Amino acid sequence: MHPVLMRQLWLLVEGTQATLLLNLEDGPLVQRLTRQMQDSSIMDADARNALDLYLEAKLPLIRDVARSRLEPSF
Structure with a gap:
């Protein structure tokens, strides 16, 4: 996956x-x-497929990041 798309994705998350x-x-x-x-952003079919695969692989990390945002910080 292109680094610019990866950065945009994590900003979105x-x-x-x-x-x-x-x-x-x-x-x-x-x-x-x-x-x-x-x-x-403009994505062709290959970029979209790569994004879908990347997202599926990173769902546990995405959920961990979300969970950490809900936990109280000390």
């Missing part, structure tokens, strides 16, 4: 409500993030 990231099932979450990425 950070800007998305943590509860949404935690509550959506895997498929709908991947679809939602992919759709939001498509809305903000």
